[in-house]
Structure formats: C-alpha cells, structure tokens
Amino acid sequence: MGSSSSRRRKGNQKPHHLPKVGTPANQQWEHDTHQRQDFGSGVWVMVIGAAFVIAVIALLVLTL
Secondary structure: OOOOOOOOOOOOOOOOOOOOOOOHHHHHHHHHHHHHHHHOOHHHHHHHHHHHHHHHHHHHHHHO
16 A cells, blocks of 8 residues: 555646746746736636727717
8 A cells, every 4th residue: 555645636637736936937827817816817808898999989989
C-alpha cells in the first residue's frame, strides 16, 4: 500500500498548479484574475458595449 502522495487523484489527471510568486506567469495570472473579477467575462463586456453603441445610434437617428 502506497502513501497518499503516490496515489492518483480521482477525476483530476493533470492538476494545474499556480505559478511561483513574482514570476511573469504569476503577474499575468493575477492581472487576468483581477480583470475577470472587475469586468466579468469578455463576452458580457462586448454585449454591453454593443448594446450601448446601438442605443446611441438609435438616439441619434430618432433625434434627426
């Protein structure tokens, strides 16, 4: 019987570890994480931006 560290985990064949602190990979990961927390996913930002542009164009068309 092996130790717990030598056993494979169920459902997680290749775990993703966080990069070491201070490395460029860590800085990029932190930047991406904060941006995702602040703005949500990029899809929602694009949808809201497109809705805003369409609303501005519609307002301009209606006032002219």
